[in-house]
Amino acid sequence: MTLGHVAILLAAFSAALGFGTLLPLLPVYLAASGAQGLWHNGALPVVFLAAAAVSAPLFGRLSDSTGRAPVLIVGIAGTVVASAPFFIQHSLEALYAYQVLAGLAFGAVAPVALAMLFETTAPDNRARGIAWFGGTTLAGYLSGPALGAGMAALSSQLPSHRVVQLALGTQAALALSALLLAVMAKRSPMPEAGALAASVTPVAGHRAIAVQAALLAAFMVGGFEIAASMYVRSPLHLGAKDVALIFMACSAAMIATQLVLLPRIPARAPRIELALGCITGSAILLAVMGFVQAHAILLALAALEGATLGLAFGLLSFEAAAVGGQGRGLVLGYQNAAFNIGQAAGATAGAAAFLTIGVSAFPALGALVILAGAFLARRPPA
Numbered sequence: 001m002t003l004g005h006v007a008i009l010l011a012a013f014s015a016a017l018g019f020g021t022l023l024p025l026l027p028v029y030l031a032a033s034g035a036q037g038l039w040h041n042g043a044l045p046v047v048f049l050a051a052a053a054v055s056a057p058l059f060g061r062l063s064d065s066t067g068r069a070p071v072l073i074v075g076i077a078g079t080v081v082a083s084a085p086f087f088i089q090h091s092l093e094a095l096y097a098y099q100v101l102a103g104l105a106f107g108a109v110a111p112v113a114l115a116m117l118f119e120t121t122a123p124d125n126r127a128r129g130i131a132w133f134g135g136t137t138l139a140g141y142l143s144g145p146a147l148g149a150g151m152a153a154l155s156s157q158l159p160s161h162r163v164v165q166l167a168l169g170t171q172a173a174l175a176l177s178a179l180l181l182a183v184m185a186k187r188s189p190m191p192e193a194g195a196l197a198a199s200v201t202p203v204a205g206h207r208a209i210a211v212q213a214a215l216l217a218a219f220m221v222g223g224f225e226i227a228a229s230m231y232v233r234s235p236l237h238l239g240a241k242d243v244a245l246i247f248m249a250c251s252a253a254m255i256a257t258q259l260v261l262l263p264r265i266p267a268r269a270p271r272i273e274l275a276l277g278c279i280t281g282s283a284i285l286l287a288v289m290g291f292v293q294a295h296a297i298l299l300a301l302a303a304l305e306g307a308t309l310g311l312a313f314g315l316l317s318f319e320a321a322a323v324g325g326q327g328r329g330l331v332l333g334y335q336n337a338a339f340n341i342g343q344a345a346g347a348t349a350g351a352a353a354f355l356t357i358g359v360s361a362f363p364a365l366g367a368l369v370i371l372a373g374a375f376l377a378r379r380p381p382a
Contacts, residue, residue, distance in 0.1 A: 004120065005129075007181035008113045011076045012133060013140040014174035015109040018079065018102045019048055020144020021167045022095075024152045025160075032160035033092065040092065044099050049344045051103025052110070053337040059108035060115070060333025064326065068116040071329075073182050075108025079175040083168035090161035098168065110137070111332035118321040118328070128263040130318045135255040138310070142251040145244075147171075207331050209272055209376060210320040215338035216372050217275070217312045220282050222346025223353075223365045224250070224305055228289065228298075230354045231362075236293060246302045253303040254310030262314040271315040276373045278312035283366035283373070290362030313339075 026041050063071040082101035086094040114133055121129040151167040158166075229243050265274070285305050292298055316335065324331035346365075353361035 002120075002185065003181060004185035005117060007178050007185050008072070008117050009132060009136045010174065010178035010181060011072065011079075011109050012113050012137045013143075014171060014178055015075070015079050015102075015106045016137045016140025017144045017147065017174065018082070018168075018171045019045070019106070020141050021148045021151075021171055022099075022164070023145050024148035025164050025167060028152050028155045029095075029160045029164050030092070032155075044095060046344055047096060047099040048103040048106070049340040051100050052107040053340040055104040055107030056111050056336035056340070057330060057333035060111040060329035060331070060336075061327075063112045063115065063329035068112055068119070068329070069182070071108060072112045072116060073179065075105050075112060076175055076179040076182060078102075078105030078108060080172050080179060083165075083172050086161075086168060087165055090165070095164075107333070107336065111336045112329060114317060114321060115324070115328045115332050126321075127265065127267070127318060130321065131258045131262040131314055134258045134262075134310070134314050134317060138251060138255050138258070142248070142255075144171075145247075206272065206319060206323045210316050210323070211331070211334045211338050213272060213275055213279070213373075213376055214313075214316045214320070214335045215342040216369060216376065217279050217309060217316065218339045218342025219346035219349070220279055220286070220342075220369050221309055222343040222348075223350035223369075224282070224286055224309075224346075226347045226350035227286070227354050227361050227365065228302065230351065231290070231359060232298070235359070242295060246298060249299050250302040250306035253306030254313070257307040257310040258314040261311055262318070265315070271319040273377065275312040275315040275319070276377050278308040278315070279373050280370050282308040282312070283369040286369075287363040287366035290359040 023045065026044060030040055059071055059075065078101060082098055082105055085097040085101070088094070114130070117129050117133055118126055147170065148167055151163050151170075154163050154166070225247070228246060232243050232246060265271070282305050285301055285308065289298065289301050289305075292301060317332075320331050320335045321328060349368075350361065350365060353364055357364065
């Protein structure tokens with residue numbers, strides 16, 4: 001692994017870390033600042049996802065025309081300076097500004113870094129590179145809430161805005177390290193245009209289906225996160241620690257599956273079909289979860305949920321990168337936007353369904369995803 005690859009992985013980790021770091025700190029800061037309306041707890045993460053969804057295709061296309069490295073460096077630099085508004089003036093408005101800037105920067109980092117990693121890795125190791133990228137990004141998402149929760153414990157000793165600044169500053173320091181590594185690293189030579197010919201068939205229709213399937217997989221993640229957390233709290237009446245354990249089991253399985261299984265899938269395997277099968281399996285698991293009350297079984301189902309979705313994400317990322325061709329940055333940008341939009345839509349649908357029909361939301365969401373997946377599977381590539 002080269003210095004450039006380390007920079008790419010650290011950039012992906014630090015950018016993903018920023019999304020989750022703020023989540024446990026929002027209730028503490030909003031309560032201390034006297035902000036009215038609990039809806040800010042939900043609106044602030046959505047602002048991040050929306051900004052990333054808008055910027056990812058734009059930066060992806062820009063990297064196709066100007067080169068990956070300059071766009072990636074701009075994205076990492078954006079991650080570093082995103083917290084500046086809150087350091088200048090700690091306010092709710094500054095938090096919204098941070099989410100906008102951090103989301104825009106993440107939209108530049110995620111697709112461009114993945115395209116760059118794919119193009120600068122030997123063909124035989126590309127699946128492993130995709131797995132490491134996915135695992136590192138998921139680790140950032142998982143570590144963010146843990147970092148934020150640890151910082152929240154300091155709220156009894158420090159003013160709430162100082163705690164938020166400490167968390168954002170820690171994330172910015174990691175991003176700065178990635179920026180310095182990226183500047184220091186020599187740009188690796190790009191592979192020849194025909195280097196993928198032995199392992200992929202660049203069918204244009206596969207690009208659209210890879211993006212649409214990514215939207216469906218992310219919808220499944222968002223729906224699971226919200227519905228499962230609401231179910232564990234009520235009617236099961238379990239505590240926040242139990243919710244955290246379920247999410248940790250899911251996230252750990254997502255990472256492990258990508259790292260272990262994805263590199264072992266043959267290059268000519270039908271990745272989209274396998275991903276849709278994984279998404280269908282995750283929908284069935286979600287439906288079963290509504291009939292389970294034992295905590296140990298819930299943990300096992302959450303781990304299986306993470307395993308199926310983790311493999312689906314890895315397969316779809318590899319497919320989009322492999323068939324992207326000269327427009328790889330744009331295709332991965334659209335896919336990253338689909339990930340963000342799908343997660344936000346799934347979380348909204350999961351919350352609405354659970355509040356409306358209770359535990360019946362589990363099979364309802366699962367059936368919706370299975371039907372959408374069946375529709376995609378029947379569509380032949382253009």
